[in-house]
Amino acid sequence: MAKDPICGMEVDEKTAMYKSEYMGKVYYFCSEHCKKAFDENPGKYVKTSGRHHCCG
Numbered sequence: 001m002a003k004d005p006i007c008g009m010e011v012d013e014k015t016a017m018y019k020s021e022y023m024g025k026v027y028y029f030c031s032e033h034c035k036k037a038f039d040e041n042p043g044k045y046v047k048t049s050g051r052h053h054c055c056g
Helices: 032-040
Strands: 018-022 025-029
Touching (some): 025 032
């Protein structure tokens, strides 16, 4: 199971109707509403490792 990054709901990757790819990772959503919110600003919902992109 995957966690919807917008609402936190558990989503089955095998049956999820809504998904998006961002920075090489697939994110799964419980609804079109959550997918749309993510697609408009994915950086708001994706946590980075805290490393700078230039130096790793």
